[in-house]
Amino acid sequence: MRPMKLAVVGGGPSAFYVASRILSLLPKDNVNIHIYDRLWAPHGLVRYGVAPDHPEVKNCVHKFDEAARDPRLKFFGNINIGIKPSTTVPRSLHLPLSALLSNYTHLLFASGCTLPTLHPALLPSSYCIPALSLVHWYTQHPSQPPPPPLEHVHHVSVIGAGNVSLDVARMLLCPPSHLQSYDVPQSVMSVLSRSAVKHVSIIARRGPLEAAFTTKELRELMSLPNASMRPINPSLLEAPPGVKLSRQQSRMMDVLKKGSQNAWGTTPRTWSLDFFRSPTGLALPPPESPRNAPAELTLAHTTLAPDPDNPSVMRAVPTGETSTLSTSLVVTSLGFKADPTPFPDLYDPKSAHLRVHAGRVLTASGKPLKNVYSSGWAAMGAKGVLAATMMDAYAVADVVLSDLMDTGGDVRTMAVTPNTESDGELEMQEIGDEVLKLSAEPPDMEKPPEEVINGVEEKKVVTYDDWKKIEAEEVKRGDKAGKERERMEWDEVHQFLKTK
Numbered sequence: 219m220r221p222m223k224l225a226v227v228g229g230g231p232s233a234f235y236v237a238s239r240i241l242s243l244l245p246k247d248n249v250n251i252h253i254y255d256r257l258w259a260p261h262g263l264v265r266y267g268v269a270p271d272h273p274e275v276k277n278c279v280h281k282f283d284e285a286a287r288d289p290r291l292k293f294f295g296n297i298n299i300g301i302k303p304s305t306t307v308p309r310s311l312h313l314p315l316s317a318l319l320s321n322y323t324h325l326l327f328a329s330g331c332t333l334p335t336l337h338p339a340l341l342p343s344s345y346c347i348p349a350l351s352l353v354h355w356y357t358q359h360p361s362q363p364p365p366p367p368l369e370h371v372h373h374v375s376v377i378g379a380g381n382v383s384l385d386v387a388r389m390l391l392c393p394p395s396h397l398q399s400y401d402v403p404q405s406v407m408s409v410l411s412r413s414a415v416k417h418v419s420i421i422a423r424r425g426p427l428e429a430a431f432t433t434k435e436l437r438e439l440m441s442l443p444n445a446s447m448r449p450i451n452p453s454l455l456e457a458p459p460g461v462k463l464s465r466q467q468s469r470m471m472d473v474l475k476k477g478s479q480n481a482w483g484t485t486p487r488t489w490s491l492d493f494f495r496s497p498t499g500l501a502l503p504p505p506e507s508p509r510n511a512p513a514e515l516t517l518a519h520t521t522l523a524p525d526p527d528n529p530s531v532m533r534a535v536p537t538g539e540t541s542t543l544s545t546s547l548v549v550t551s552l553g554f555k556a557d558p559t560p561f562p563d564l565y566d567p568k569s570a571h572l573r574v575h576a577g578r579v580l581t582a583s584g585k586p587l588k589n590v591y592s593s594g595w596a597a598m599g600a601k602g603v604l605a606a607t608m609m610d611a612y613a614v615a616d617v618v619l620s621d622l623m624d625t626g627g628d629v630r631t632m633a634v635t636p637n638t639e640s641d642g643e644l645e646m647q648e649i650g651d652e653v654l655k656l657s658a659e660p661p662d663m664e665k666p667p668e669e670v671i672n673g674v675e676e677k678k679v680v681t682y683d684d685w686k687k688i689e690a691e692e693v694k695r696g697d698k699a700g701k702e703r704e705r706m707e708w709d710e711v712h713q714f715l716k717t718k
Contacts, residue, residue: 222249222622223663225318227299228328229255230262231278231604232594235611236326236618238285243619250664251291252322256310257360258296258680258708259688260286262330264604266357269385270400271392273702278604286682294670295680296708300560306332306361309708311678315561317667321660324618327561327572327579327592328611331554331600335570337377339498340550345513346500349382349551356389358403358705365406368413370510371546377497378551379422380430384439386549387418391445391487401702414510418489419543423496423520423534425454426474427461433469439489440478447478448490494520495541496534500548512544554600571599577614589656591618677715687718 224240226233237251259265261279268275285291296311298304303312318325334348342348344367351363374390376383389397394411402410422429440447455475457463463471474491482488495517503511519541520534555570563582566573573579574597578586593614594607602610665671673679680688688711689703696703706714 219245219248219623220323221247221663222324223322223660224249224251224324224326224618225322226251226253226326226328227318228262228330228594228596229253229257229260229293229295230328230330230594231264231282231607232262232330232596232611233326233328234261234282234285235608236328236593236615237291238281239612239615240619241285241288241290243615246290249290252666253291253293254297254299254313254318255293255295256298256304256307258310258711259360260293260295260682260685266359267353268357269389270356270402270702271388271397273400275604278608283686291682292666293680293682293685294666294674295685297670297673297679298560301562302559309360311669311673313667313669317669319655320657321662321665321667323656323658323660324589324622325591325656326614326618327564327590327596328594329556329560329596331556331571331595333555333557334550335552335555337497337550337552340377340500340548343500343502345502345546346548346550349376349378349386349549350554352386352389352549353382356402356406358406358707360708362707365409366547367509368409368415370414372414372416372510373512373543373545374415374418374547374549375515375543375545376418376420376549376551378553379420379424379428379491379493380551380553381432381435383420383549383551384431384435386551387420387489388439388442390415390418391439391489392442393444396443399701401696401705403705404699416487418487419492419545420489421492421495421497421517423494424522424532425493426450426471426491427457427463427467428522428532429470429493433466433473436470436473440473440476442479442487444480444485445478445487445489446480446482446485448482448488449477450474450491450493454493492517494534496520496536497548498540510546512546513548515543515545515548517541517543554595556596556599569599572596574598577617587655589621677712680711680715684715684718688714 233253237253240249261282264276264279286293298310298312299315304310334350340346352366354361354363355365376386394407455471497515498518499516501514503513517540518536519539521537522532523535525531525533556572558565564572564579572592574592577591579590579592580586591614593611598610670679674681688706692703692706
C-alpha cells in the first residue's frame with residue numbers, strides 16, 4: 219500500500235474523528251496526519267460552541283487526546299489556511315493552500331461552518347446581533363467579539379427555535395452563581411453579574427411540533443431557579459387532527475403543557491416561547507434616545523401550509539396579522555454556513571458549504587477531485603449533534619482508505635496555476651487527469667511546510683503538546699478560583715509558551 223501524508227484543514231471534532239479512525243486502521247509506517255486550525259486551541263465547537271454548563275458534552279476530547287498521543291498525528295494551531303489572511307482571527311499565521319499541495323499526498327477539509335445565517339429583515343446593529351457573537355463572547359473565542367451591553371438590556375428577543383437559542387436564553391437568564399463553577403471566563407462573569415435582563419422571548423415562525431430544540435434543553439430552561447415561563451396557549455399544544463405524534467414530539471408537548479418549575483410571575487426573570495411569529499423589521503429608537511431605549515420588532519403572525527414544491531413539507535406563511543414587540547436586543551439564531559472566502563473554488567453557494575459527494579470534494583462540473591475530501595459541517599452543512607459528526611467522519615475516513623487501496627478509477631484532479639489577480643497566489647483549476655494537484659512524493663513524509671516549522675519555533679504556532687501545557691495551566695488557575703478552568707487568551711498564551 220502507498221504511504222499517505224494527509225493534511226486536515228480544521229481542528230474540530232470531525233477532524234479528530236477522521237484522524238483517529240485512519241490511525242486505528244492503517245499500519246504504523248504508512249501514514250502521517252497533520253491537523254491545521256486557524257484557532258490556537260484544538261477541538262473547535264467543543265471548546266468554542268458548547269455551553270459552559272454542559273461539560274459532559276466535552277467528554278469526547280478524551281478520544282481526541284488519545285489520537286493525539288499517536289506520533290503519526292500532529293496538530294498545528296493558530297494557522298489560517300486559504301487564499302487570504304484571516305480577518306476574524308488576524309493574529310493567526312497565514313499559510314496559502316499551495317503550501318499544503320506541495321507537501322501532502324492527501325487533503326481533507328474539516329473547516330466547519332463558521333459564519334452565522336442572518337435574517338434578511340434584521341440588519342446587524344447595536345440592537346441586533348447573531349447568536350454566534352454571543353456564543354463566541356461567553357466562550358472567549360479568539361475572534362474577540364465585544365461583550366453585549368447587558369447592563370442596559372431589559373428584554374431580549376431570540377429569533378429561532380433550536381438548541382443554540384435555548385443555550386443563549388439560559389445563559390442570559392440563570393443566576394451568575396449557577397455558572398460560577400463552570401468554564402466561564404471571569405470577564406464574562408463580570409458582565410453577567412451586571413445584567414439587567416428581565417425577560418427573554420424565544421420567537422419561532424412555526425409551531426411547537428416543528429421546533430428544533432431537544433426536550434433535554436427545554437427541561438433545563440424550565441428548571442432555572444430564578445426564572446419562569448409564560449404559559450403557552452393550550453390550543454397550540456394539541457396535535458392537529460389526524461397527526462400522530464412521534465415519541466419525541468409527545469415528550470416535548472408534555473413538557474410544554476406542564477410548564478416551568480416556577481409559576482409564571484413568581485420569579486425575578488421570565489421567558490416565553492412565541493410560536494407562529496416571523497420578524498419583518500426592526501425600528502431603532504432615534505439617535506438622541508437614552509441607551510436603554512427599546513427598539514420595536516415587527517412580527518408577522520404565521521400559520522402552516524403545504525409547500526407548493528413539496529406538499530409533504532409544511533411551511534410557515536403569513537396570516538396578514540402583525541404585532542410589535544418592544545425589545546432591547548435582538549439575537550438571531552438561524553443556523554450557520556461555511557465561509558466561502560478561504561476556498562472559493564470549492565464552495566457551493568446553493569448549499570452554503572463545500573461541494574461534496576460521498577466524502578469527496580467536487581469540481582464545479584461535479585467531478586471528484588483526486589485525494590481531496592471533506593467531512594463534518596464543511597461537507598454536509600450545519601446539522602446534527604456530535605454523534606452524527608462522528609459517524610460522518612468515520613464514513614469519510616473509510617472512503618479515504620478505500621481510495622488509498624485502489625490506484626485506479628476515473629478521478630478528476632486539480633492543477634496549480636499562477637493567479638495574477640491575487641498577488642501571485644495559486645488558484646485551483648480543473649484540468650485533465652494527467653496532472654496532479656497534490657504532491658505524489660512530498661519532500662518529506664513527516665515534516666510540515668517550512669513556514670509551520672518556523673512558526674512553532676517562534677511560538678506563533680501551537681502544537682498539541684503546547685495545548686496540553688496550556689490546558690493544565692487553565693485548569694490550575696480554575697482550581698484556585700473554584701471552577702472548571704480559567705481560560706487564557708492568545709497574548710497570554712503566547713507569553714506562556716515562551717517560558718515553557
